[in-house]
Amino acid sequence: MNLFTEIHALVQNELAVLQSEGKLPDGLDLANVTVEPPRDPAHGDMATNAAMVLAKPAGLKPRDIAVDLAARLLGSDRIESADVAGPGFLNLRLADGVWQDVVHRALTDGPEFGRSDMGAGKKVNVEYVSANPTGPLHVGHTRGAVFGDALASLLVFVGYDVTREYYINDGGAQVDVLARSVYLRYLEAHGQAVAFEDGTYPGDYLIAVGEALKDQVGDAYVDQPEAVWLAEIRTFASDAMMALIREDLKALGVEMDVFFSEKSLYGTGRIEEALQTLEEKGLIYEGVLEPPKGKKPEDWEPREQTLFKSTEHGDDVDRPVKKSDGGWTYFAPDIAYHYDKVSRGFDMLIDVFGADHGGYVKRMKAAVSALTDGRVPLDIKLCQLVKLYKNGEPFKMSKRAGTFVTLRDVVDQVGADVTRFVMLTRKNDAPLDFDFDKVLEQSKDNPVFYVQYANARVNSVLRKAREAGITVDDAALAGADLSILTHDAELAVAKKLAEWPRLVEIAGRTNEPHRIAFYLYDLASDLHALWNRGNDDPALRFLQEGDPATSQAKIALARAVTVVISSGLGILGVTPAEEMR
Numbered sequence: 001m002n003l004f005t006e007i008h009a010l011v012q013n014e015l016a017v018l019q020s021e022g023k024l025p026d027g028l029d030l031a032n033v034t035v036e037p038p039r040d041p042a043h044g045d046m047a048t049n050a051a052m053v054l055a056k057p058a059g060l061k062p063r064d065i066a067v068d069l070a071a072r073l074l075g076s077d078r079i080e081s082a083d084v085a086g087p088g089f090l091n092l093r094l095a096d097g098v099w100q101d102v103v104h105r106a107l108t109d110g111p112e113f114g115r116s117d118m119g120a121g122k123k124v125n126v127e128y129v130s131a132n133p134t135g136p137l138h139v140g141h142t143r144g145a146v147f148g149d150a151l152a153s154l155l156v157f158v159g160y161d162v163t164r165e166y167y168i169n170d171g172g173a174q175v176d177v178l179a180r181s182v183y184l185r186y187l188e189a190h191g192q193a194v195a196f197e198d199g200t201y202p203g204d205y206l207i208a209v210g211e212a213l214k215d216q217v218g219d220a221y222v223d224q225p226e227a228v229w230l231a232e233i234r235t236f237a238s239d240a241m242m243a244l245i246r247e248d249l250k251a252l253g254v255e256m257d258v259f260f261s262e263k264s265l266y267g268t269g270r271i272e273e274a275l276q277t278l279e280e281k282g283l284i285y286e287g288v289l290e291p292p293k294g295k296k297p298e299d300w301e302p303r304e305q306t307l308f309k310s311t312e313h314g315d316d317v318d319r320p321v322k323k324s325d326g327g328w329t330y331f332a333p334d335i336a337y338h339y340d341k342v343s344r345g346f347d348m349l350i351d352v353f354g355a356d357h358g359g360y361v362k363r364m365k366a367a368v369s370a371l372t373d374g375r376v377p378l379d380i381k382l383c384q385l386v387k388l389y390k391n392g393e394p395f396k397m398s399k400r401a402g403t404f405v406t407l408r409d410v411v412d413q414v415g416a417d418v419t420r421f422v423m424l425t426r427k428n429d430a431p432l433d434f435d436f437d438k439v440l441e442q443s444k445d446n447p448v449f450y451v452q453y454a455n456a457r458v459n460s461v462l463r464k465a466r467e468a469g470i471t472v473d474d475a476a477l478a479g480a481d482l483s484i485l486t487h488d489a490e491l492a493v494a495k496k497l498a499e500w501p502r503l504v505e506i507a508g509r510t511n512e513p514h515r516i517a518f519y520l521y522d523l524a525s526d527l528h529a530l531w532n533r534g535n536d537d538p539a540l541r542f543l544q545e546g547d548p549a550t551s552q553a554k555i556a557l558a559r560a561v562t563v564v565i566s567s568g569l570g571i572l573g574v575t576p577a578e579e580m581r
Helices: 003-018 048-057 062-073 096-112 137-158 173-189 205-218 226-249 269-280 330-343 354-374 408-412 416-423 447-467 475-476 488-510 516-534 546-570
Strands: 046-047 079-085 089-094 123-127 161-168 258-261 283-285 305-306 321-322 349-352 378-383 388-392 432-435
Touching: 003 046, 003 048, 003 062, 003 161, 003 283, 003 488, 048 062, 048 089, 048 205, 062 079, 062 321, 096 173, 096 488, 123 137, 137 349, 137 378, 137 408, 137 416, 137 488, 137 546, 173 205, 173 226, 173 321, 205 269, 205 475, 226 408, 226 475, 258 330, 269 283, 269 330, 269 354, 283 416, 305 354, 321 330, 330 349, 330 432, 354 378, 416 447, 416 475, 416 546, 447 516, 447 546, 475 546
Parallel strands: 123 161, 123 349, 161 258, 349 378, 388 432
Antiparallel strands: 046 089, 079 089, 283 305, 305 321
16 A cells, blocks of 8 residues: 555546546656655645646646646545645645545554565565675674665565575685684694784684684694695685674574575686676677876886776776786676576676775676676665764774674674664765764664654553553454544654655665665654653543543554554564563
């Protein structure tokens, strides 16, 4: 149920009637006719631009069309008023019964309220986190993990078939560095003194890995040359780190459907197959790139390389896929990986990258566009940095990690629910300040608390109602006389509930789960405002002593709020609070 879609359909129907009456010409394109909230809520509940967009093709004045359309719309019992504004905008106010019916629908639909079939079952791959398996996840990964996971849940909510995927970057030189670092911890476990040189990983998290390696192989690798142990320790260390990463993700409430290994692309012909596909399209050639911007010619040596004509698909420059020494560039396996995704039949791809990968956006979009002839869209979402604060000061580095604050540091401090909600209180491409003190304080300024408090308040009303002998299961509340709900403060809550189905479709269309967090805060604010009004006006209280019927109607409104809060928090991966402590 999307009330805005329903009123839009009503407008379209009445325009068709005006055409049949000869007041509008036949054959008008109605695709640009919209029904949206007005910029100023004082102007009405909804506004349509129908007269404005149809005037020119119809050869009529916008205001004349608006007047005729208003007259038609007023024939509907759902429309309370239709006022022509300015040159021809039409502002609509809906009857109270429309908003009361929203409450009824929320209660009868329950968790299905607001769900959409917009995605039509199309297959979407959402790749997120995808950190190098060289250590525990840090706070930057945390934001990407939360964003990607919430986006995946949002897309499921609006009807897509979603696969959550983690790309294990285990094919590069950084895994060799990991192996050497673990070897040092292995020697340390054998009582040797070691020094972590530049480029190795000194974090304490590798101590246990070194000891586990000792338990498995004994002293077999002690004082042995690198050629003896590098490959084996590389695999051992990668597996150990991925086990740690999986534990971190689980602590955050993130579960992946697929873990895809970059290493699986090497030596299997898969990179060659992807590039052969591009070559058959005439997009691979041997050439020399221009010197990078900012480089003086004497600092740059022109070298012939194998290049991908990414400029033919929107990139700024063509990109090398093979180095002059014959080795693959970092870009080549990424092309192969996305070729693999496309081969698995996905209709849409979404990559969630850290802000430091912004330079990769155009080349990856070009690659997918080229591989699919533009058939499969790729949306890349960049997650900006997170700045941590505690006691008014920047939060210091983790001793365990050695160089950064880990995901576990954050979750252990405030819990997974708070971490997830706060990470979505800013748009993904905006920087985020995470203050450990503020995210735990109980105030309106803390959106996590404010939304959870609204849910807990309603649950307290339900408990008290049951104690008073009032039936408050959803079926009974849906059957209450909701025509009692006529006060502006009550209707404001119902109107906010009506925005939910439209909001989730917009969020799903734009791949912006932060919109859900914003909406939940606004909905909670309306609920709290109604609650506070009840402190001054007893008639607005949810429990009306001696009047079970009125109590049921008012509690129905409150319960409808928790239906939506539960759905919204479910998308964000947050557990609704039954009570506040």
